[in-house]
Amino acid sequence: MSIHIAQQTGVITLHTARTSYQMWADEQGVLHHLYYGPSVGNADLRDTEFRSDCGFSPNPGELHLQRDYSLDTLCQEYTGCGVGDFRVSCLNVQNPDGSIAADLRFAGAEVLPGKYALPGLPAAFDNGGECETLRVTLRDDVTGLTVTLLYGVYEQADVITRAALLQNGGSGVIRLRKAASACLDLPFGEWELLHFHGRHCMERQPERAPLPHGVQVIGSGRGASSHHHNPFVILAEPHATETAGGCLGAMLVYSGSFRIEMEVSQLHSTRLVAGLGDETFCWTLAPGETFAAPEVLFSYSSDGLGELSRQYQRFLRDNLIRSVWKNRPRPILINNWEATYMNFDGETIYHIARQARELGVELMVLDDGWFGRRDDDTSGLGDWQVNEKKLGCTLAELIERIRGLGMDFGLWVEPEMVCPGTALYAAHPDWALSIPGRTPAMGRSQLVLDMGRPEVVDYLYETLSALLRENHISYVKWDMNRNMTDVFSRALPADRQGEAAHRYMLGVYALLERLTSEFPDILWEGCSGGGGRFDAGMLHYFPQIWCSDDTDAIQRLKIQYGTSFGYPISAVGSHVSAAPNHQTGRTAPLNTRAVVAMAGTFGYELDLQLLSESEKQDIRRQIAVCKQVQPLVLQGRYDRLTDAMTDTYFTAWQLTAPDAAAALVSVVVVDPKPNPWSIHLRCRGLAPDGLYKNSLTGHVATGSALMAAGLTLPMQTGDYPATQIWLERVD
Numbered sequence: 001m002s003i004h005i006a007q008q009t010g011v012i013t014l015h016t017a018r019t020s021y022q023m024w025a026d027e028q029g030v031l032h033h034l035y036y037g038p039s040v041g042n043a044d045l046r047d048t049e050f051r052s053d054c055g056f057s058p059n060p061g062e063l064h065l066q067r068d069y070s071l072d073t074l075c076q077e078y079t080g081c082g083v084g085d086f087r088v089s090c091l092n093v094q095n096p097d098g099s100i101a102a103d104l105r106f107a108g109a110e111v112l113p114g115k116y117a118l119p120g121l122p123a124a125f126d127n128g129g130e131c132e133t134l135r136v137t138l139r140d141d142v143t144g145l146t147v148t149l150l151y152g153v154y155e156q157a158d159v160i161t162r163a164a165l166l167q168n169g170g171s172g173v174i175r176l177r178k179a180a181s182a183c184l185d186l187p188f189g190e191w192e193l194l195h196f197h198g199r200h201c202m203e204r205q206p207e208r209a210p211l212p213h214g215v216q217v218i219g220s221g222r223g224a225s226s227h228h229h230n231p232f233v234i235l236a237e238p239h240a241t242e243t244a245g246g247c248l249g250a251m252l253v254y255s256g257s258f259r260i261e262m263e264v265s266q267l268h269s270t271r272l273v274a275g276l277g278d279e280t281f282c283w284t285l286a287p288g289e290t291f292a293a294p295e296v297l298f299s300y301s302s303d304g305l306g307e308l309s310r311q312y313q314r315f316l317r318d319n320l321i322r323s324v325w326k327n328r329p330r331p332i333l334i335n336n337w338e339a340t341y342m343n344f345d346g347e348t349i350y351h352i353a354r355q356a357r358e359l360g361v362e363l364m365v366l367d368d369g370w371f372g373r374r375d376d377d378t379s380g381l382g383d384w385q386v387n388e389k390k391l392g393c394t395l396a397e398l399i400e401r402i403r404g405l406g407m408d409f410g411l412w413v414e415p416e417m418v419c420p421g422t423a424l425y426a427a428h429p430d431w432a433l434s435i436p437g438r439t440p441a442m443g444r445s446q447l448v449l450d451m452g453r454p455e456v457v458d459y460l461y462e463t464l465s466a467l468l469r470e471n472h473i474s475y476v477k478w479d480m481n482r483n484m485t486d487v488f489s490r491a492l493p494a495d496r497q498g499e500a501a502h503r504y505m506l507g508v509y510a511l512l513e514r515l516t517s518e519f520p521d522i523l524w525e526g527c528s529g530g531g532g533r534f535d536a537g538m539l540h541y542f543p544q545i546w547c548s549d550d551t552d553a554i555q556r557l558k559i560q561y562g563t564s565f566g567y568p569i570s571a572v573g574s575h576v577s578a579a580p581n582h583q584t585g586r587t588a589p590l591n592t593r594a595v596v597a598m599a600g601t602f603g604y605e606l607d608l609q610l611l612s613e614s615e616k617q618d619i620r621r622q623i624a625v626c627k628q629v630q631p632l633v634l635q636g637r638y639d640r641l642t643d644a645m646t647d648t649y650f651t652a653w654q655l656t657a658p659d660a661a662a663a664l665v666s667v668v669v670v671d672p673k674p675n676p677w678s679i680h681l682r683c684r685g686l687a688p689d690g691l692y693k694n695s696l697t698g699h700v701a702t703g704s705a706l707m708a709a710g711l712t713l714p715m716q717t718g719d720y721p722a723t724q725i726w727l728e729r730v731d
């Protein structure tokens with residue numbers, strides 16, 4: 001049993017293989033958080049709690065003489081608001097009488113087999129017997145607001161999921177201005193925040209700094225999880241490294257605006273509150289209604305950041321991504337975007353496919369520009385009718401020609417958008433988010449559809465499902481190329497406009513649920529101008545996401561490095577593109593571009609006509625290597641061997657088979673040196689007693705020697721040379 005409720009004391013302990021999590025409701029019904037960290041068995045940790053009569057920290061009215069009892073200093077599982085805790089709170093609730101207050105007290109706990117589900121939201125699942133659920137009910141007796149805290153305890157995965165259901169059990173309307181998913185109060189310790197910031201073409205750059213006193217917020221108000229901040233943070237002990245030290249992660253399973261707040265309090269405890277929404281969020285909860293706050297995945301590792309990342313990578317692969325493709329080798333694809341942009345016809349696409357097929361490519365992806373009037377990015381989105389004039393044939397004909405080459409066919413769509421000037425916009429101008437009387441801000445000359453309207457979701461479902469039914473499409477790239485402004489739904493009354501952004505996400509999820517359930521064999525790839533929605537919410541539906549619009553291999557080293565902290569390598573869309581690179585103008589060798597793209601779902605995105613015969617020969621070789629690497633990408637162990645942000649000489653990573661029978665070490669020199677010092681690496685995750693043959697030198701060494709003494713590479717000069725070293729077990 002992974003959930004233990006002590007009969008006498010009511011102390012609740014959640015057990016995973018290597019961690020414990022403990023809470024306890026006191027006589028007042030306040031639910032204390034006692035512990036999250038390395039396993040402590042069923043030890044009762046109540047006496048580790050620190051109580052102090054702290055000036056200006058109020059005491060609950062009924063306990064006013066008990067000066068050391070304050071909601072402002074206690075560690076709690078989920079906070080109310082307005083009744084004595086001045087730290088960041090989980091809730092901001094306006095009650096029918098106008099008061100902004102919630103005082104939550106324990107009303108019961110039960111243990112259920114399996115994993116809870118969340119209505120309308122993506123969430124982790126149980127493959128059978130992996131998870132137990134704890135349901136804790138908290139209530140505000142004055143208003144009848146009930147908060148159900150859900151905990152999914154995945155024992156073997158060392159993951160605890162959390163979510164919250166807020167139900168209006170009173171008789172008047174309640175307005176939720178903030179409804180967090182979870183709070184994690186860490187009573188002790190110094191913590192550093194590791195988070196992943198960025199911008200378009202430069203996503204998920206890790207940044208690590210000690211948490212200062214006060215509140216630090218990581219979030220997005222863009223209506224998408226965003227390129228700019230990822231809904232995943234790590235709190236690490238100051239000394240934590242890749243291989244040692246305590247660290248814990250919080251990952252939101254949500255793709256819209258979010259907030260993760262961290263506060264170091266006056267008494268040096270640290271509070272983390274995570275959930276959906278931004279400052280504009282306001283949800284009307286009528287009597288009897290329930291609001292579901294999205295899931296957060298917590299995981300703790302005592303063995304450093306590498307192990308924490310692997311815990312997340314495994315968990316997302318096994319318990320979050322639903323696609324049948326998650327463990328299947330992905331077809332090697334060619335995408336025409338950087339080869340042609342929107343300047344193509346059917347013949348060009350067929351030609352690209354034919355050349356690619358000769359080199360061993362398996363899937364032709366037709367990107368933007370095949371529909372409506374769409375020859376540049378100023379028009380056309382919304383009119384999902386095939387532009388047969390441009391293609392010179394029907395889509396079905398083009399697909400059949402390409403399939404005749406022995407290739408599969410994939411298509412790009414951007415369903416959540418509309419361009420003014422389209423037939424869709426002319427028919428339904430009110431379907432776009434815009435504020436009456438204001439000219440809406442444009443992003444890439446497009447507007448955002450109001451996905452919160454069921455008729456918009458139905459229309460897109462009908463349009464896209466017809467396209468998928470009528471054509472032999474094996475892969476879909478689902479894009480989303482602007483953030484939300486003018487967030488106003490013509491379908492909602494004035495006092496419910498604060499719901500529009502979350503209703504949008506619920507609409508997107510409803511559409512994805514319908515389409516991915518109806519077309520489960522399609523390989524769906526998420527995208528938002530590259531990695532602008534690279535999050536666990538999207539991964540529930542899409543087994544892979546285009547990682548960045550920056551295809552420069554040297555920049556990708558950092559982007560893919562940052563992404564690997566929380567997300568599986570098998571989810572990282574990564575392509576070999578042209579040199580000089582279209583985003584940075586940099587020229588990196590073809591081999592280096594391939595080595596970097598092999599740390600993800602591999603493909604090509606360049607004009608093959610411009611390649612020499614010897615480069616084409618290289619591509620044939622790369623595809624053969626990629627086939628060997630794929631099983632490691634899909635199910636192997638991933639180790640970051642260097643820090644891509646600070647190690648300026650070279651970047652290295654290792655993929656290891658689950659049984660450690662083989663490993664692939666990849667090294668890219670980013671700044672070659674004269675009279676260089678050696679490129680020396682210590683491997684990880686090998687079988688200590690196993691004998692491994694080095695593909696570069698032929699030398700055989702034990703796993704323990706390779707992990708302790710390491711391996712040394714010959715000197716590397718030139719522009720960005722890359723090396724792959726296979727270590728095959730030979731004993």
Ligand code: GLA
Pocket residue numbers: 337367368377412479481527528529530546548549
């Ligand atoms: C986004 C994607 C690109 C490409 C273009 C097409 O930017 O990230 O890969 O599909 O849209 O407009």
